[in-house]
Structure formats: C-alpha cells, structure tokens
Amino acid sequence: xxxxxxxxxxxxxxxxxxxxxxxxxxxxxxxxxxxxxxxxxxxxxxxxxxxxxxxxxxxxxxxxxxxxxxxxxxxxxxxxxxxxxxxxxxxxxxxxxxxxxxxxxxxxxxxxxxxxxxxxxxxxxxxxxxxxxxxxxxxxxxxxxxxxxxxxxxxxxxxxxxxxxxxxxxxxxxxxxxxxxxxxxxxxxxxxxxxxxxxxxxxxxxxxxxxxxxxxxxxxxxxxxxxxxxxxxxxxxxxxxxxxxxxxxxxxxxxxxxxxxxxxxxxxxxxxxxxxxxxxxxxxxxxxxxxxxxxxxxxxxxxxxxxxxxxxxxxxxxxxxxxxxxxxxxxxxxxxxxxxxxxxxxxxxxxxxxxxxxxxxxxxxxxxxxxxxxxxxxxxxxxxxxxxxxxxxxxxxxxxxxxxxxxxxxxxxxxxxxxxxxxxxxxxxxxxxxxxxxxxxxxxxxxxxxxxxxxxxxxxxxxxxxxxxxxxxxxxxxxxxxxxxxxxxxxxxxxxxxxxxxxxxxxxxxxxxxxxxxxxxxxxxxxxxxxxxxxxxxxxxxxxxxxxxxxxxxxxxxxxxxxxxxxxxxxxxxxxxxxxxxxxxxxxxxxxxxxxxxxxxxxxxxxxxxxxxxxxxx
Numbered sequence: 001x002x003x004x005x006x007x008x009x010x011x012x013x014x015x016x017x018x019x020x021x022x023x024x025x026x027x028x029x030x031x032x033x034x035x036x037x038x039x040x041x042x043x044x045x046x047x048x049x050x051x052x053x054x055x056x057x058x059x060x061x062x063x064x065x066x067x068x069x070x071x072x073x074x075x076x077x078x079x080x081x082x083x084x085x086x087x088x089x090x091x092x093x094x095x096x097x098x099x100x101x102x103x104x105x106x107x108x109x110x111x112x113x114x115x116x117x118x119x120x121x122x123x124x125x126x127x128x129x130x131x132x133x134x135x136x137x138x139x140x141x142x143x144x145x146x147x148x149x150x151x152x153x154x155x156x157x158x159x160x161x162x163x164x165x166x167x168x169x170x171x172x173x174x175x176x177x178x179x180x181x182x183x184x185x186x187x188x189x190x191x192x193x194x195x196x197x198x199x200x201x202x203x204x205x206x207x208x209x210x211x212x213x214x215x216x217x218x219x220x221x222x223x224x225x226x227x228x229x230x231x232x233x234x235x236x237x238x239x240x241x242x243x244x245x246x247x248x249x250x251x252x253x254x255x256x257x258x259x260x261x262x263x264x265x266x267x268x269x270x271x272x273x274x275x276x277x278x279x280x281x282x283x284x285x286x287x288x289x290x291x292x293x294x295x296x297x298x299x300x301x302x303x304x305x306x307x308x309x310x311x312x313x314x315x316x317x318x319x320x321x322x323x324x325x326x327x328x329x330x331x332x333x334x335x336x337x338x339x340x341x342x343x344x345x346x347x348x349x350x351x352x353x354x355x356x357x358x359x360x361x362x363x364x365x366x367x368x369x370x371x372x373x374x375x376x377x378x379x380x381x382x383x384x385x386x387x388x389x390x391x392x393x394x395x396x397x398x399x400x401x402x403x404x405x406x407x408x409x410x411x412x413x414x415x416x417x418x419x420x421x422x423x424x425x426x427x428x429x430x431x432x433x434x435x436x437x438x439x440x441x442x443x444x445x446x447x448x449x450x451x452x453x454x455x456x457x458x459x460x461x462x463x464x465x466x467x468x469x470x471x472x473x474x475x476x477x478x479x480x481x482x483x484x485x486x487x488x489x490x491x492x493x494x495x496x497x498x499x500x501x502x503x504x505x506x507x508x509x510x511x512x513x514x515x516x517x518x519x520x521x522x523x524x525x526x527x528x529x530x531x532x533x534x535x536x537x538x539x540x541x542x543x544x545x546x547x548x549x550x551x552x553x554x555x556x557x558x559x560x561x562x563x564x565x566x567x568x569x570x571x572x573x574x575x576x577x578x579x580x581x582x583x584x585x586x587x588x589x590x591x592x593x594x595x596x597x598x599x600x601x602x603x604x605x606x607x608x609x610x611x612x613x614x615x616x617x618x
Contacts, residue, residue: 023258311428552603
C-alpha cells in the first residue's frame with residue numbers, strides 16, 4: 001500500500017483514469033450538507049489569492065482509495081478502481097466542468113482548454129477505446145450518461161436535453177433533478193456570482209474565474225492510497241470512510257455483496273442492473289426518523305428485513321455487523337440469492353411507509369394505523385405475514401389483530417416500549433409454526449405482564465369508561481380512533497365515502513362549561529370551581545371534570561364549525577350537530593340533554609363498538 005498527499009490538480013493532470021465499480025453508490029452530495037460548505041472554503045481561498053496572490057495553507061478533503069485495474073499496457077491509459085472517495089472525485093469533476101462552461105461562455109478559450117485537460121484525455125493520446133477512455137472519471141452506471149453530458153455539452157444544450165428538469169425561464173428545478181445535475185448547476189451559479197462580484201470588466205471576470213480554478217487545482221488535496229492486490233480493500237474502506245456524506249449501512253452491505261460476487265467471478269454488472277436496481281430508486285435514499293434515530297429508509301428496511309429473517313431484535317447502531325453475522329449463518333452460494341432475500345419484502349415496506357386513507361385493502365389500513373401510532377417495530381411481523389402463502393382473509397384477520405393489540409394497549413395506557421422485542425418474537429413464532437390468526441392469537445395469549453399483554457374486552461371497556469383521552473392520547477391518534485368509530489356506526493343508509501382530513505376533535509360538553517352548562521341539580525358552578533362550593537356541588541364538579549375528557553364526550557367536527565360552537569349550551573349545539581354528515585354527531589343531537597349520565601351511556605356504547613372494531617384474541 002502506498003499513501004501520499006496530492007493536490008487535486010496533480011491527481012487530475014495525470015494521464016490516468018478512475019473507474020468507479022458499477023456496484024458503488026450513486027452520487028449523493030447535496031447543496032446544504034456538502035456543496036455549500038465546500039464552495040465557501042474554495043471561495044475564501046480564491047479571495048485570499050486575489051488579495052495576496054497566494055494561499056496560506058492547503059485544505060485536505062479526505063482519502064482517495066484506489067487499486068490498479070491491471071498492469072500498465074501500451075496503447076491504454078492506466079486505470080484505477082475507486083474503492084473510496086468517488087463522491088469527492090466526482091464533485092471535483094463537476095466543479096471543473098461548471099468552470100469550463102463558464103470559461104467558454106465568456107470567451108476565455110485558453111482557460112477552457114486547460115480546464116478540459118483536467119477532465120478529458122487529450123485527443124492525440126493512443127487509446128484502445130477512445131469513446132470510453134477519453135473521460136478521466138467513469139462514475140457508476142446510473143450517473144454515467146448525465147455526467148458525460150455535463151462535461152461535453154454547453155449549458156444551453158444541457159437545458160435542451162434535460163428540459164424536464166428546468167423551468168421555462170431556464171433555472172433548475174432543484175427539488176426534482178438528479179444530484180449530479182444539481183451539483184453542476186450549483187457550482188456554475190455560485191462561481192458566476194463570485195465572478196460578477198467585481199467591476200464587471202472582462203479582465204476582472206477572467207481573473208476571478210482563474211482564482212477559483214487555481215484554488216481548486218493547488219489548494220485542495222486528497223490522501224491518495226494506492227493498494228496492491230494483497231490489500232483487503234473492504235477493511236481499509238470501512239476504516240477510512242469518515243468524511244463526506246456518511247455511508248448508510250446498506251452502502252456497506254452493497255459493497256460487500258458485490259466485492260464477494262466479483263471474487264466468485266459472477267456477472268456483477270448484470271446483478272447491479274437487474275436484481276439490485278430496485279435499491280437504487282430515490283425512494284430508498286430519503287431520510288426517515290425512528291425514535292431519535294435518523295437514517296435513510298434503506299437502513300431501516302435492512303434492519304426490519306434482518307429481524308424478519310432472524311427472528312431476533314436488530315441493533316441499528318451495529319447494522320452492518322448484524323448483516324455480516326446473518327450472511328455467515330445463511331451461507332449464500334450466489335449474490336443473486338443474497339439480493340433476492342434482501343429484496344423480497346421491498347414492496348411490502350413501500351406500502352407500509354407510504355400509507356394513505358385513499359388506499360384500500362387490509363395492508364393499507366394497517367399501514368395507516370401503524371404510521372399514526374408510530375409503530376414501525378411491527379414491520380418484521382407484517383413482512384412475514386405479507387409474503388406468506390396464507391389467503392387474503394387470513395392475512396386481513398392477522399393485520400386487524402396486530403392493529404387491535406396496539407390500539408387496545410393505547411386505550412389502556414399500556415407502554416409501547418417492548419414492541420420491538422414483542423413483534424420480532426411473534427414474527428419468529430409465525431415463521432416456525434404457521435401464519436394464521438389462530439397461531440397469532442395463541443402467541444398473544446402467551447404474553448404476560450403489563451409490558452406486553454394483550455388487553456381483554458373488560459380492560460378496554462373499563463378504560464374507555466374512565467380514562468382521560470383528550471390530552472392523554474396524541475391528537476392524531478385520538479382522531480383516528482374517532483374516525484374508525486364513525487365509520488363503524490354507519491349503515492347503508494348513511495352518507496358514503498371517506499372522511500375529511502381536516503376534522504378536529506370537539507368536546508360536546510366544553511372544557512370550560514361553567515357559564516352555560518348547569519349542574520344536575522340546576523345550580524351554576526363558579527368560574528374557578530371553588531368559591532362558595534358546598535360538599536354536594538364539589539362532588540358534582542369532580543364527577544363532571546373527570547368525565548369531560550373521556551371518549552364519551554368527544555366527537556369530530558370541521559374546523560369552521562368547531563369555533564362556532566365553542567362553549568355554548570347543548571341546545572345551541574344540537575342543530576349544528578344534527579346538520580353534520582357524521583353519524584356520531586346525528587346520534588349525539590338525538591339526545592334531549594347532555595350530562596354526566598349521557599356521557600357514561602355514550603362511553604358504554606363506544607366501548608362496545610371499539611371491541612368489535614379492534615377484536616380480541618380467539
């Protein structure tokens with residue numbers, strides 16, 4: 001292994017090519033996280049050069065880890081496979097491509113020629129395959145065509161060829177365009193702003209563009225590590241990769257899979273463009289949060305997949321190590337079999353993480369419930385069920401039982417802290433025994449103690465009659481519960497269709513009831529609920545206060561209707577409730593009065609309904 005610090009100019013001036021293996025991740029640097037701080041550093045050093053014609057120190061950008069493709073061959077440019085550093089290397093090329101375009105646009109032809117020499121092998125060089133070998137960097141296949149166009153085409157031609165990514169006025173649709181195009185455009189725009197920060201004389205523009213180019217050429221360095229065939233590239237890669245955009249665990253998994261596939265002489269390109277292609281979709285790169293952990297979706301998917309396959313809880317902080325242990329146990333004979341195992345739950349995961357009330361079907365209904373209750377720890381169990389050979393009716397029953405477990409425990413104020421271990425245990429049991437409602441019911445019945453038990457009908461009924469839900473359960477979860485109760489109340493004669501998304505939770509008897517709601521003996525309670533209160537009134541106040549936040553006193557209304565009803569008495573509320581399209585409001589309006597007795601009666605009715613919606617174990 002040979003390691004030496006080299007300037008970017010030295011690296012790119014050499015007659016050599018850098019080839020990013022096809023299985024490496026695509027370009028991932030974004031403006032806010034990497035490009036902006038990088039350009040600020042370049043800009044500061046360029047300004048330093050303009051004022052003093054020198055730079056005080058060099059800036060190190062991390063490592064470039066490469067391994068020679070083969071021994072040097074006459075008529076062929078020496079190639080190096082990039083093990084690590086492709087993000088930095090591609091960024092430098094995109095930056096220089098943007099600077100070259102600006103040089104051509106402003107008529108700085110000699111500077112443009114010098115910049116082109118950093119990106120392309122000279123035309124007079126003897127090459128075996130000039131079409132491919134003329135580019136000094138060959139990125140992964142997914143970025144290659146766009147990358148070459150950004151080097152070869154002028155700005156107007158780029159806009160024309162990729163017009164779908166540009167507005168009519170010519171500016172980039174930043175949120176929709178591929179990351180290499182965003183980076184090239186960002187550098188072009190920022191460099192142009194830097195050039196124009198002058199007296200607008202042509203000489204000044206050229207000087208400022210030259211300062212940027214020179215700064216990037218001389219003042220930014222990489223530690224270039226050239227490996228021999230005996231060095232373990234993957235071990236060194238994982239050790240060094242601490243700068244730039246952090247690698248997802250799945251990036252390490254991908255590199256490991258294809259590194260082993262390459263050693264077994266498998267067709268890596270066919271695998272990358274075929275079975276693996278699903279994981280290169282933008283969907284998997286989007287970040288999500290689970291608890292306090294923020295990672296790309298693909299890492300969470302990997303964790304759920306391992307949990308479903310192993311039947312054991314998986315550590316997100318040691319995800320790559322967990323995968324390595326999994327591979328040893330499975331002893332896959334081909335990369336294709338390994339990728340097939342990784343991908344088999346992908347369509348299920350997509351439906352789970354993108355739920356919508358507009359989607360129909362048992363899995364979509366469960367996905368919406370899991371999303372609202374933030375229980376992604378159930379995914380391994382859902383994976384096992386979804387890909388099983390059980391019929392649709394059996395799967396629907398299982399999905400409803402999973403949701404029932406979560407909602408019932410929420411009704412009873414039981415903790416979700418043990419869900420990760422509980423659902424993995426259930427997934428393992430279903431894989432070992434049978435995927436059926438009967439088996440899942442049996443396994444739920446085995447769970448003992450408040451940390452894990454499945455609440456009974458009596459538990460749910462008692463909780464709904466007594467627990468404070470407004471302020472006790474999150475609003476979005478309470479809204480879901482009320483929506484599902486509403487839908488269960490309806491029959492064929494009621495208004496069809498779904499419910500509006502903007503419905504809000506309303507107290508029938510308001511939170512501040514003192515002014516318009518008399519106590520059961522006809523007296524009016526004082527505003528502070530304390531002044532001149534005798535023992536009988538105190539008991540009535542305590543009873544009312546204990547009931548006003550229970551489920552029996554809560555309903556759903558449109559935002560416009562909610563403030564209009566406010567604290568008014570029941571007679572004034574009745575007409576608005578009667579006019580509502582919601583069945584629950586029409587039922588409430590059918591009562592002659594609304595007091596503690598009515599609230600208890602409605603709570604009992606809702607408890608009976610909840611037990612049907614969220615069923616018990618068999």
